[in-house]
Amino acid sequence: MTAKGIRDRVAIVGMGCTRFAEHWDKSVDDLLVDAVTACVDSVEDLALEDVEAFWVGTKDSGQSGMMLSHPLKLDYRPVTRVENFCATGSETLRNACYAVASGAYDVAMAVGVEKLKDSGLSGLTIGAPPNDGTAPEMTPPAMFSLLAPAYAERYGVDPAQLKEVLSRIAHKNHLNGELNPLAQFRKAPSLETIAGAPAIAGMLGVYDCSGVADGAAAAIVVAAEDAHRYTERPMYVKALALASGPAEGAMRADYDYTTFPEVVRSAEEAYRQAGIADPRAEISLAEVHDCFTPTELVLMEDLGFSERGTAWRDVLDGVFDLDGELPVNPDGGLKSFGHPVGASGLRMQYELWLQFRGEAGERQLERPTVGLTHNLGGQPGGCVSFVSVMGAERDPS
Amino acid sequence: MQGLLACGTYVPRFRLPRAEIRAALGSGPGSGCRAVAASDQDSTCLAVEAARRALAGRDPVATGVLLATSSPVYAERTNATAIHAALDLGQDGSALDLGASPRSGIGAFLAAARSPHPTVAVLADLRDGLAGSADEAFGGDAGAALLFGRGDPIAELLGEASVTHEFMDRWRAPGEPFATVWEERFGAGVYAELVERAVVAALADAGVERADRVVVTSPQRRAAAAAGKRLGAAASWIDEEVGYTGAADLGLRLADELAAAKAGETVLLVSAADGADAVVLGVRRPAPPPAETAATPRREISYPTYLTWRGRLDREQPRRPDPDKPASPPASRNARWKFGFVGTECEACGTVHLPPQRVCLSCHAVDRMRKRPMREARGTISTFTVDHLAPSPDPPTVDVVVDFDEGGRFSCRLTEADADAVRIGDRVEMTFRRLFEFDGVSDYFWKARPLLEGEG
Numbered sequence: 072m073t074a075k076g077i078r079d080r081v082a083i084v085g086m087g088c089t090r091f092a093e094h095w096d097k098s099v100d101d102l103l104v105d106a107v108t109a110c111v112d113s114v115e116d117l118a119l120e121d122v123e124a125f126w127v128g129t130k131d132s133g134q135s136g137m138m139l140s141h142p143l144k145l146d147y148r149p150v151t152r153v154e155n156f157c158a159t160g161s162e163t164l165r166n167a168c169y170a171v172a173s174g175a176y177d178v179a180m181a182v183g184v185e186k187l188k189d190s191g192l193s194g195l196t197i198g199a200p201p202n203d204g205t206a207p208e209m210t211p212p213a214m215f216s217l218l219a220p221a222y223a224e225r226y227g228v229d230p231a232q233l234k235e236v237l238s239r240i241a242h243k244n245h246l247n248g249e250l251n252p253l254a255q256f257r258k259a260p261s262l263e264t265i266a267g268a269p270a271i272a273g274m275l276g277v278y279d280c281s282g283v284a285d286g287a288a289a290a291i292v293v294a295a296e297d298a299h300r301y302t303e304r305p306m307y308v309k310a311l312a313l314a315s316g317p318a319e320g321a322m323r324a325d326y327d328y329t330t331f332p333e334v335v336r337s338a339e340e341a342y343r344q345a346g347i348a349d350p351r352a353e354i355s356l357a358e359v360h361d362c363f364t365p366t367e368l369v370l371m372e373d374l375g376f377s378e379r380g381t382a383w384r385d386v387l388d389g390v391f392d393l394d395g396e397l398p399v400n401p402d403g404g405l406k407s408f409g410h411p412v413g414a415s416g417l418r419m420q421y422e423l424w425l426q427f428r429g430e431a432g433e434r435q436l437e438r439p440t441v442g443l444t445h446n447l448g449g450q451p452g453g454c455v456s457f458v459s460v461m462g463a464e465r466d467p468s
Numbered sequence: 469m470q471g472l473l474a475c476g477t478y479v480p481r482f483r484l485p486r487a488e489i490r491a492a493l494g495s496g497p498g499s500g501c502r503a504v505a506a507s508d509q510d511s512t513c514l515a516v517e518a519a520r521r522a523l524a525g526r527d528p529v530a531t532g533v534l535l536a537t538s539s540p541v542y543a544e545r546t547n548a549t550a551i552h553a554a555l556d557l558g559q560d561g562s563a564l565d566l567g568a569s570p571r572s573g574i575g576a577f578l579a580a581a582r583s584p585h586p587t588v589a590v591l592a593d594l595r596d597g598l599a600g601s602a603d604e605a606f607g608g609d610a611g612a613a614l615l616f617g618r619g620d621p622i623a624e625l626l627g628e629a630s631v632t633h634e635f636m637d638r639w640r641a642p643g644e645p646f647a648t649v650w651e652e653r654f655g656a657g658v659y660a661e662l663v664e665r666a667v668v669a670a671l672a673d674a675g676v677e678r679a680d681r682v683v684v685t686s687p688q689r690r691a692a693a694a695a696g697k698r699l700g701a702a703a704s705w706i707d708e709e710v711g712y713t714g715a716a717d718l719g720l721r722l723a724d725e726l727a728a729a730k731a732g733e734t735v736l737l738v739s740a741a742d743g744a745d746a747v748v749l750g751v752r753r754p755a756p757p758p759a760e761t762a763a764t765p766r767r768e769i770s771y772p773t774y775l776t777w778r779g780r781l782d783r784e785q786p787r788r789p790d791p792d793k794p795a796s797p798p799a800s801r802n803a804r805w806k807f808g809f810v811g812t813e814c815e816a817c818g819t820v821h822l823p824p825q826r827v828c829l830s831c832h833a834v835d836r837m838r839k840r841p842m843r844e845a846r847g848t849i850s851t852f853t854v855d856h857l858a859p860s861p862d863p864p865t866v867d868v869v870v871d872f873d874e875g876g877r878f879s880c881r882l883t884e885a886d887a888d889a890v891r892i893g894d895r896v897e898m899t900f901r902r903l904f905e906f907d908g909v910s911d912y913f914w915k916a917r918p919l920l921e922g923e924g
Contacts, residue, residue, distance in 0.1 A: 192787050205805065220853075321878075324875075
């Protein structure tokens with residue numbers, strides 16, 4: 072089953088992103104007003120009144136389209152609230168892109184928001200509908216920590232060596248976050264501090280976990296042929312792929328917790344839509360779902376950046392560092408930028424947007440042309456996975 | 469009258485050495501230990517484990533369940549119902565509670581023996597007392613189940629007698645954690661007379677001059693010791709290693725005695741609690757040895773750990789959300805899964821699904837599933853993690869992915885685990901536990917438990 076895709080049919084012409092942080096003095100409404108206003112202000116000759124339809128995403132911080140239309144007074148325009156676990160932000164963009172590609176709207180907006188810090192709880196929670204009380208209740212770090220011993224076992228990596236690899240991933244993302252004024256954590260802990268932190272779950276310490284933050288981000292989508300009316304440097308949508316798993320890993324013994332089949336499928340689909348044959352060579356930068364350090368390790372293989380069983384070596388060799396062969400999470404990732412669930416997918420796009428425009432400041436890469444975002448919700452064994460490919464240029468056709 | 473067809477006993481692995489209490493409080497007995505239920509076990513859980521063993525290898529359809537416990541989980545709703553469901557007995561047959569006093573143990577025994585239908589008397593208790601009390605030090609936690617019915621009995625009732633006398637020896641208002649006891653010498657004197665009358669009458673009823681073996685149970689330590697001495701009861705490892713386990717005590721001791729008895733012998737069973745009951749049993753065949761004996765490996769715990777597990781030490785928990793108590797309609801719809809650990813198996817391709825599914829994971833066939841009981845299945849840990857963030861009375865929590873020998877995978881909690889010792893490839897069995905208790909509701913489900921060396 073393959074989708075036709077909408078390669079080069081729509082473009083992002085404006086974006087806004089709040090700082091991701093413990094915003095004790097801001098409400099969900101405040102964050103939405105901040106992100107939407109910044110997004111609109113990023114486009115000359117465009118007012119909020121020009122946006123014809125909206126998709127707003129949050130996992131738990133609001134309900135229905137009114138969570139956006141009310142604070143921003145979007146008088147009687149269509150707003151849809153979407154939710155797809157931690158891939159929610161990407162889902163808003165996917166829907167807005169399809170709306171424009173269909174011709175139904177000329178200008179659409181994708182908005183994502185999450186306010187996690189008001190709960191007073193540690194980490195993310197999953198509110199379940201009324202149930203029979205039998206669902207395994209694992210904390211998110213516990214779910215993702217399952218990857219580490221499985222990876223070590225399958226590829227014969229010494230657990231101490233693997234711990235070093237995981238710490239290296241956290242350290243890289245923290246170093247990148249130091250260069251990002253919007254990131255939650257702007258001071259990188261030392262490798263020793265990361266490696267020596269008390270255990271949270273399995274091999275994971277507190278520095279192996281993404282930042283729990285409040286934040287919002289937004290993007291304006293128009294038809295590709297209209298894009299230059301709004302900006303000289305639009306970001307073109309090359310591929311949007313989503314895979315929702317049957318959760319067979321949780322039920323079948325042949326799943327070994329060293330991969331996300333959903334990521335493999337969504338990546339294959341995105342590369343097909345975008346016409347990418349060699350992702351490691353063709354992609355300039357990638358923003359991936361580093362919710363926990365072993366996730367980023369496994370993603371390098373699932374996304375085709377590393378051969379199976381070799382990502383840990385590539386991590387140690389600096390392949391994914393800011394100055395490496397394929398920079399991964401140059402903005403600091405979920406680890407350092409923070410992970411306000413509904414906003415994260417759009418925050419990833421925001422980094423591509425800045426990098427393509429040469430506006431990434433101290434972490435600016437040299438002339439990036441193709442970017443990938445990967446956003447995942449769920450857990451090893453059963454998840455939703457989103458992969459997008461974006462381009463600085465529209466292919467001649 | 470039906471015969472005793474099977475015994476099942478369950479003694480938790482954990483022991484609190486009495487010396488630990490003495491070390492903490494500065495006084496008290498210093499020898500032996502008491503059995504302690506795991507932090508995720510209540511009387512219903514202990515009862516399920518014992519009943520599973522009594523019913524092992526039998527077609528248990530339409531078996532009635534009689535629960536005796538002095539530590540019931542619920543009032544107003546029947547606790548035996550969850551046990552009935554965990555044994556996957558279907559909807560036929562009754563499930564009743566007796567209690568909530570130690571005498572309910574012999575009560576369930578007699579009622580099951582007299583029932584015209586196959587009936588399992590399930591006896592289970594967690595015993596506790598004020599810090600430093602005899603109830604705390606000499607109490608214990610265990611379950612025992614005695615299955616009565618027609619067939620090839622281990623033993624038959626030859627005679628019985630009961631006497632009742634109203635006097636205050638021990639009492640506890642509903643909701644109070646611990647019993648209050650009268651000065652011990654008074655009760656001991658009353659019990660001595662009551663026991664004598666019941667024993668003489670029961671032996672006469674059975675037409676037996678004296679029994680070959682004697683089992684005595686009583687919440688009154690002095691009365692139990694005196695009766696045991698007078699009647700010639702043998703010393704038991706249960707005194708030193710388990711303690712007095714309330715309603716379960718007689719089942720535990722009887723199962724032990726029946727395993728040692730030979731065909732043709734008689735056993736005198738005496739319960740001294742708010743009166744006295746005496747039963748004479750004729751042994752027809754040797755009973756299989758109990759699952760736990762004096763030789764079974766056990767794990768010692770500290771007194772603070774014991775107090776924490778009992779909810780008597782309130783420890784700070786991680787900042788995580790309160791659990792959602794199970795909703796009644798889904799728990800009812802899924803009762804065979806939740807309580808019986810019954811999954812589904814695809815009739816088209818054989819794929820096992822845990823939890824039950826309607827659409828097959830492998831061949832996508834729709835509604836071609838048959839039920840697949842999995843509670844006796846054993847499996848292997850394929851991966852695991854140790855979770856320090858999950859709230860628990862016994863942190864850290866261990867989560868495992870289990871691949872069962874006959875097919876099927878399930879991820880769940882690993883209970884009774886030594887978090888530092890868990891390894892991929894470890895062998896596990898399933899056990900019925902309380903996932904949490906919140907807002908007055910106990911959420912029951914199955915967890916994996918490490919098999920000990922030699923258990924396969």
